[in-house]
Every structure is written in C-alpha cells, then in structure tokens.
Amino acid sequence: MSEQSDIPEVVGDESGERLAAGVSIGAGAPVLAFDVGGTDIKSALFDADGTVLGLRRTPTPVRGEDSPARLIERLAELADELRAQHPDVVPQAVGLVVPGIVDAESGIGVFSSNLGWRDAPMRDLMAARFGMPVAFDHDVRTASWAEHVLGGARDYANAVVLIIGTGIAGALLVDGRPYTAGGYAGEIGHSPLGEWPCPCGARGCLEAIASAGAISRRYTEATGDPVDGARDVIARAAAGDDTAARIWNEALDALTMSIAQLTAVIAPQAVVIGGGLSRAGSALFDELRTRLADRLSFHRIPALVPAELSGDAGILGSALRARQAVQA
Amino acid sequence: MSEQSDIPEVVGDESGERLAAGVSIGAGAPVLAFDVGGTDIKSALFDADGTVLGLRRTPTPVRGEDSPARLIERLAELADELRAQHPDVVPQAVGLVVPGIVDAESGIGVFSSNLGWRDAPMRDLMAARFGMPVAFDHDVRTASWAEHVLGGARDYANAVVLIIGTGIAGALLVDGRPYTAGGYAGEIGHSPLGEWPCPCGARGCLEAIASAGAISRRYTEATGDPVDGARDVIARAAAGDDTAARIWNEALDALTMSIAQLTAVIAPQAVVIGGGLSRAGSALFDELRTRLADRLSFHRIPALVPAELSGDAGILGSALRARQAVQA
Numbered sequence: 001m002s003e004q005s006d007i008p009e010v011v012g013d014e015s016g017e018r019l020a021a022g023v024s025i026g027a028g029a030p031v032l033a034f035d036v037g038g039t040d041i042k043s044a045l046f047d048a049d050g051t052v053l054g055l056r057r058t059p060t061p062v063r064g065e066d067s068p069a070r071l072i073e074r075l076a077e078l079a080d081e082l083r084a085q086h087p088d089v090v091p092q093a094v095g096l097v098v099p100g101i102v103d104a105e106s107g108i109g110v111f112s113s114n115l116g117w118r119d120a121p122m123r124d125l126m127a128a129r130f131g132m133p134v135a136f137d138h139d140v141r142t143a144s145w146a147e148h149v150l151g152g153a154r155d156y157a158n159a160v161v162l163i164i165g166t167g168i169a170g171a172l173l174v175d176g177r178p179y180t181a182g183g184y185a186g187e188i189g190h191s192p193l194g195e196w197p198c199p200c201g202a203r204g205c206l207e208a209i210a211s212a213g214a215i216s217r218r219y220t221e222a223t224g225d226p227v228d229g230a231r232d233v234i235a236r237a238a239a240g241d242d243t244a245a246r247i248w249n250e251a252l253d254a255l256t257m258s259i260a261q262l263t264a265v266i267a268p269q270a271v272v273i274g275g276g277l278s279r280a281g282s283a284l285f286d287e288l289r290t291r292l293a294d295r296l297s298f299h300r301i302p303a304l305v306p307a308e309l310s311g312d313a314g315i316l317g318s319a320l321r322a323r324q325a326v327q328a
Numbered sequence: 329m330s331e332q333s334d335i336p337e338v339v340g341d342e343s344g345e346r347l348a349a350g351v352s353i354g355a356g357a358p359v360l361a362f363d364v365g366g367t368d369i370k371s372a373l374f375d376a377d378g379t380v381l382g383l384r385r386t387p388t389p390v391r392g393e394d395s396p397a398r399l400i401e402r403l404a405e406l407a408d409e410l411r412a413q414h415p416d417v418v419p420q421a422v423g424l425v426v427p428g429i430v431d432a433e434s435g436i437g438v439f440s441s442n443l444g445w446r447d448a449p450m451r452d453l454m455a456a457r458f459g460m461p462v463a464f465d466h467d468v469r470t471a472s473w474a475e476h477v478l479g480g481a482r483d484y485a486n487a488v489v490l491i492i493g494t495g496i497a498g499a500l501l502v503d504g505r506p507y508t509a510g511g512y513a514g515e516i517g518h519s520p521l522g523e524w525p526c527p528c529g530a531r532g533c534l535e536a537i538a539s540a541g542a543i544s545r546r547y548t549e550a551t552g553d554p555v556d557g558a559r560d561v562i563a564r565a566a567a568g569d570d571t572a573a574r575i576w577n578e579a580l581d582a583l584t585m586s587i588a589q590l591t592a593v594i595a596p597q598a599v600v601i602g603g604g605l606s607r608a609g610s611a612l613f614d615e616l617r618t619r620l621a622d623r624l625s626f627h628r629i630p631a632l633v634p635a636e637l638s639g640d641a642g643i644l645g646s647a648l649r650a651r652q653a654v655q656a
Contacts, residue, residue, distance in 0.1 A: 101626070111626070158509055170593070174502055181486055184595035184628040191592035192585060192623055201625030202588075257520060260530075261589055264519035265498070267512035295520055297529030298429070298439070300512040 031322035035314035038114030063116030095322030102138035135321035144171030146317030151308035165275035274307025359650035363642035366442030391444030423650030430466035463649035472499030474645030479636035493603035496535035602635025
C-alpha cells in the first residue's frame, strides 16, 4: 500500500516548517490542514489569503487498539495550539490526508498498516470532534491532485503522479480529477514486473526494486556497505562501482517498464515524478526518457516532469480539500 | 494498434448475419451502423424497436491512396442497399467504428495500418456524404462500451474489456464511459512485459505471446505443425503435448501479469474478456483467477467475466453511438 509520506528521510532533507517559496493555495475560507504519515504529522492553518501559518512536523502517536481515537485527539490538540497562536484566523473546515487504502467518498480509512486501523469512519469522527466540515482523503492522491492544481501537473488533465521514496506510490488524474476506484487505484509501486519477493506478499512489485529505499537496501545487501540513500548509490554508479551500476540500472529498467505499461494502457499526457528519488534530476529523467523511447513504438510517449511541490504537496492538497468541504 | 475486429477467424466461427439471440439496442431512432475491420465490413440497419435488419458481412475495399474516400463510397452503396430493402425504416444517423488510433472527439481517424489512412476527417466526410449526423469511434472501445450498456460489463461502471483474438485490444471504462486519452488509451496488447520482439516495433508486447494468433503461431513455429487455432493448442496441452503446454502456460502467465498490473494501477471492478480466446471457457478463466490470486496480495482482485456480445459488440456499439448522434 502507499504507506510512505515521509519520503525525504530516504534521500535529501527537509525542515518541514516552511513551504516552497511562493506557494499559496489562493484566496478562500481559512482552513486547518493535516497530513498524517506513519512517522510524522504535518499540521498547519491556512488563512483567507491562502498563506500557511504555524506549519510544523510532530510525531504520529504510536499505533494501537484505539489508533483512530488517539490520532483524532492529537489532531485536536494541534488545532487548539494553532488557533491559540492565530486567534484572528477562524477555520471553516478541516482537511486530513492519510496513507493506506482510503475510501474518500464514504470518508472511511479502509486499511492502514502504518496507522494501525481498518474501516475507521474518520471523516465522521473528525467532524464530530471538530464541529466543522471535514475532507478526508488519501495522502498521495491528494498530493497528486495538488500537483495538478498548483504544481508540476498543472498543464495536464490526464496525468500519472509517481512519488518515489521509501516506497513508490502513485495516483491517476483523469480529466483533472483523482481516479480512485474505491481507494484501490494507483498502486503502481505494487504492480508486478517479475518474480522477486515483496514484503506486501505479492511478487515482482516495482517498489521492491526501484524505490529509493530498495536501491539503497539492495546495495547494502549486495556489498555489506551501508550507504547514504539512493543518491549515494547513484553517485557510486557514476564513479564506476559495478554493483551500484547494476542496481541503479535494474531500477531504471523497472521504472521504464512500468511507465511504458502506463503509456500503453492509460496514455497519460504526463508522468509527474516526485519524492526523494526525483532529486536525482537528469540522472533519472534523461535516462527514463531515452529508455522509454527505445522500448515503445506507435505509443504516445508522455512528458516526464518533476513534481514541484515536493514534500508539501500533501499538506497543500489537504488544505485545498478542506476548502472544497467548506463550499460543499 | 488495435487492428483486429475479425477475431472469429482465429478461433471459432461466426456467420456474421445474425445477432446473438435476444440482443436489441432498445427503442429509439432508426440508425445505420457500420463496423469496419481490416478484412470485412459489417453493415446493418436498426429500426425504431432496436431490431437489427439486413446485417451482413462484406469485404473491406483494398487499401490505397484514396482509402477514406473509397471506403465511404462503399459504405454509401451498402446503405443504399439496406434502405432499398427496408424502405419504411428511415435512418436518422450513422454509426461508424474502425480499428487503429481514433480520436472520436474530433472525428478523426488518426492512424490505421489496416485501413491505410492517417489523419482522415472521417466524421465530417461521412456526414457530408450521408447528409445526416455521424458517430465515429474506435471499434474495440465502442464494443467495450456496448458490453457495458448491453453485455458482460453491465454491472460494472469501472471495467477493462480485453478482446483476445488475432491480437489483443483493450478498452477502459471509467464511471461507465470509455476513457480514451485522445485515442491512445487501452493498448493493453502493446503493453510490454518482457524482451521478445513484436511486429509493432516495441519489445515484449502482451499480444505477441498471449493472443490467440500468437499462441497458434508460436506452436507452429516450435513444432512445424500447423494447428487449427489457439483452441487446438489448448486441446493438445490438455492431452499431454509438452510444447503446447509450455506455450499455453506462457500465454496464461503473460495474461495474468497484465491483469495483475491493471488491478494494481486501475483497480477495475471487472475485467471482461471477449474475442476468440474467451471461448476457451474455464481453461482460460479458472486458470487466470487462480494465478491472479496467487500473484497479488492486498489488491482488490477484479471479477473476470466473459464478454456476452461476442463479435456483435462492435456493430451494436456503432448503432448505440449513432443513436447518441441523433440526440446530439
């Protein structure tokens, strides 16, 4: 499942306390926004201008029997602190995005191994506790939609967004809207390509060979040599390390194969790539473009473009969703 | 590209002159409908009750420089004959579906190797010649949509339809509507899985190993033994022929892999399988169900259901599209 929102831990760094310069969700109702991952909660208030206030990153409560209730209490505390800091900004709705299998339409957290829940009616529980409308959605799908509204996917109504970090999560935009299939769509990281094992229980999953996490793990397993993330493996490959070159080549081949399949089946106008691995820049994008053109024939090859909102796409999308809940 | 509408030539038989018993497009305006393939044209008139009249199969004109114009003249002749036979049925619109890359929105036949055209403004040319509204669309996408309206996909708003015959063509239904991506979506037959060559110029395409055409061709290449289609190879595999068993097993593995990828990425409620190979029945469907469940983990496994309209889905869809053109 798409359980990684905390991608920057793998490659790169992020303070988590500042949005990328110049990013605003635009004018509208003030809202509270949360982006909850397995490790951290990002929380913030957005004012009527769309400016973020009090953005911070705090630990996610340890999972357990009453995980949904404990999480909601923690979010309420964070909200109280934000409102105390900014008494003049009165939020009209709350956005909450989480990993796992999410049925946004019914407001249910169907399954999350990181957060430890099953079939939790999160939207209704949140609305009861907060006393205002709540938007509840999947973190990566929401982040992808934010890339469509504000970021790298803004020119493309039909796009696939791939977030490559600890794992690989994806989301499909169809006519500018997330395509969800009851929460099950977009599991590109767990789309099979071969026979290698994957911790999810399936075989040959893309993320077990091509995520930033898999690249550094496979290198360490092959050499016994701990590395500083996928970026380090890529640098070693460029410097002539054969093992690093093989592992990076296998990751690129698997990503190319997956994108080629997406191209044949969904024919997106663009594949927007974010997450830690996207910071490899041309070492990733140019290689994928060359390999993709080599693999395919009559197909319409999508633009490969970097995500622009980085780790902020989730909280920005959460705020945008909350704005929709106000309007609803 | 999805160039096969004439699937029954590979496995099974079909008179092409009778619809499956009881199938009607329902009450509405009388319409003319054409389903043009690389080999044959199916033509018919549908009356106000939705009953098919004069359904026949005639050869497609040989491709050449002026293919679009020659095809349209041939369709006009067929229409004249139908109208002479049924003078009391006055069609209000025409439906035309063709293989290749079709941009239904703009009414353009972008590319068809079988029909020999590029960027032909078929809808406008047809409308000028016929003097009535024309619906122009892709054969397999239209057939898939007909399966949604009248056939095996009727219970599923989100489905993938796979037509497995000479080649493998696919179509995606999203919220009950064909998802087209400018005509490029649904090329599941040319989605890559490996490194084997494909006549399309790409490598590892599904249809080069798992279509009915590929199964019989690969068997004959391996043994020098001509076979009577994929059905014969499947029968030989069941009777203990090792080569047949290997080729059928490789086809099943490739189909399983493709459906597993669709499941992870698009999560359709159902995969509807038609075309000649679907007549293999439980030898195909039960095997795919077992292998799919074995390959995947948390994924929502789609129902695998046989298409119901068989070779008639194209002409029925063409008539349904023509009805929409009347309303428009």
